[in-house]
Amino acid sequence: MRPECHPPRFAVADAVQRALVEDLTPLGDLTSSLLPADLRASAAFVPRRDGVLAGRSCAEETFRQVDASVEVSWSADDGDQLSAGMPFATVEGRLASILTAERTALNFLGHLSGIATQTRRFVDAVAATGSATKVWDTRKTTPGLRVLEKAAVRAGGGANHRGNLSDWILLKDNHLALMGVSAAVHQARIRWPGRTVHVECDHLEQVEEALAARADALLLDNMTPEQVAECVVAADVHVARLGGRRPLLEVSGGITLDTVASYAVLGVDCISVGGITNSAPVLDIGLDIDQI
Known part of the structure; x- marks a missing residue:
């Protein structure tokens, strides 16, 4: 086994x-x-x-x-x-x-x-590009069956995003609307210093702010491939200027089998797809x- x-x-x-x-x-x-x-x-x-x-x-x-x-x-x-x-x-x-x-x-x-x-279909589509980008799942799972469904994603060759809200900190748009990127990352570091801090970004300016705040991971949400490419360049430039590790870059939002390859070649680390669990x-x- x-x-x-x-x-x-x-x-x-x-x-x-x-x-x-x-x-x-x-x-x-x-x-x-x-x-x-x-x-x-x-x-x-x-x-x-x-x-x-x-x-x-x-x-x-x-x-x-x-x-x-x-x-x-x-x-x-x-x-x-x-x-x-x-x-x-x-x-x-x-x-x-x-x-x-x-x-x-x-x-x-x-x-x-x-x-x-369904996961294997996405994994194969990414692999055909020669990219090492991982296919990630989400929390869009059947209530009560998440652990089983995430194991099925692994069986299909995919990787698991956070298992639940206690795994790490993911600052999404509704959090950031109240706190702002810099303040939210700062508060997360104070409250949970050993946890990954992941920031959802809707546009390049948020990416730059999250990079400056030293977030561990960035979720590039509902962006076009052209917008994602700009964000990847911004992350690489930030690391080249200040040193350290580049934050993990995740792409999410409406990714399909027809579009996943166009994102996989851009240099991101992960592509998360809710559809591999919630509509397979x-x-x-x-x-x-x-x-x-």
């Missing part, structure tokens, strides 16, 4: 438990309870389209919580490319248990693999069952 592509065990167990409670409260799977208790079957997970696998640990945990005697075997790990029609895992055990767990396992696999697949199409995966 690739540990870096999988979410923490506690997050998986919690998400699966909540999903099963939603599906089985209060009386369990009424339909599957009609089946003979000793009837066994095998089944295969099969993608209907090409994609990237994510959510393996969630699928395993689903079967474990429904019936620990069900055996799941994998020929692929999170981050692997899947080919339409080619099975990547098998399940063996009581048919009733398999059917009870089926939809929950598929929901996790389809949703998370969809995120990994589900990867269609089925569980094809053969009764034993």
